[in-house]
Amino acid sequence: MSAGNISFVKEFFIVGFPGLQKGYFDSVAALMLFVFVCILAGNGTFLILFSLEKSLHKPMYYVILNLVASDILFSTTTLPKIIARYLFQDGGISFMGCFIQMYFVHYFGTVNAFILAIMAFDRYVAICNPLRYPNIVTKWNIFYLCLISWVIANVTPLMMVIRAYPLPYCAENTIIQCYCDHISITSLACTNRAPYSIPAFVLAMVALLTPLAFIVFSYCAIILAVLRISSTQARLKTFSTCSPQLIIIALYFLPRCFIYLSSNIGIYFSTDLRLAIIMMYSLFPPMFNPLIYCLRTKDVKECLVKRLKISTNVKFNLTKVDISSVSS
Structure with missing residues (x-):
């Protein structure tokens, strides 16, 4: 397409x-x-429980803290605009704003993948090298691993934005997606997408599959270690410590891998169904992860029950005070 036919x-x-x-x-x-x-x-x-309860200031909960922060930031980046689209018919987003949203969408998604890999590392050391766990999984080591994850996660989305931003964009400006992402934006470019989409796809696969490969390796080693335990009850108890993380990992990775690979194995969806699946795997993990922490993690569950009891007792005492003051 000639430059004269391109509108900015x-x-x-x-x-x-x-x-x-x-x-x-x-x-x-x-x-x-x-x-x-x-x-x-x-x-x-x-976040409130973590700030109030010192018993949660353990390496594993520092990892969860990073996952919580990433989930909140991802949801805050994506949901307000699509809610405004349907509630107020306000779907417009500035040219620069769309690329900023695209960056954060891919950035926080990559951060989540690396944080989940750190969670798998924690369980690997705890089960396969329990005697060395206190020396390996320390607060500072977890801090450095999480910091590295937040820094390295910049690479893929930054490269996507740098390559996509200068492309010539036609008059067509409708994004068939619930938020700005690389595919939805570059599909509007007035040029051949292949030189840009293929490297972006490779980078996305590396960012997704590298943590996943480490997670699979870790849990294969964990399963082998658990199978070597003689007592059935001890095996179940040991493996149950991994169940919260396995649920979180499954919610995050399985739908993504299915969507990415479906077109390559001849499975196609309508646009609406595909977007519904994308929104489900984007929003269900941040929504259900806190329930998994609270219901499947003993320390968090105990702290939550403790705080609820304290709150109930305070309200009950205040009510007694109010009644006594009225009676007098």
């Missing part, structure tokens, strides 16, 4: 689900708002 796009418009009828806009907005509130409330509860 000033802003993009986020369409969301292209097949969704207007009569359902309010319902979808209400559902996404509910999910957003649940994510903030659930992860915020863990």
Whole structure:
């Protein structure tokens, strides 16, 4: 396409689900708002518990703290705009704003993958090298690993933005997605996408599959170590310490790998169904992770029960004071 036929796009418009009828806009907005509130409330509860309870100041919970921060930031980056799209019909986002959102979408997704790998490392050391666990998995070692994860995670999304931003964009500015990501933006470029999309896909696969490969290796070693335990009850108890992380890892990786590989094995979805699956694997983990921490992790569950009891006792005492003052 010649330069004269290219108009400079000033802003993009986020369409969301292209097949969704207007009569359902309010319902979808209400559902996404509910999910957003649940994510903030659930992860915020863990942040409050972590800040109040010194018993949670352990290496494993510092890892969860990083996952919580990433989940909150990812949801805050993506959900407000799509909620505004359906609630107020305000789907416009500036040209620069769309690329900024794209960067953070891929950045926080990559951070999550690395943090989950650190969680697997924690369980690997705890089960395969329990005597060395206190010396290897220290607060400072976890701090450095998490810091490295946040720094290294910049590479892939930064390269995507640097390569996608200078492309020529046509008059078409509608993004068939619930947020700006690399595919939805570059598909609007007035040029051959292959030189840009293929390297981006390779980088995304490296960022996704490298942590996943380490996680698979860690849990293979964990399973072998557990099988060597003679007592069945001890095997179940040992493996149960991994169950919260396995659920979180499955929620994050399995749907992503399925979507990425489906087109290569001849499985195709409608655009709306594909977007629904993407939104599910993007938002369900941040929404359900806090429940997994609280219900499947003994320390967090005990701290939560303790704080609820304290809160109930305070309210009960205040009520007694109010009644006695009225009686007098």
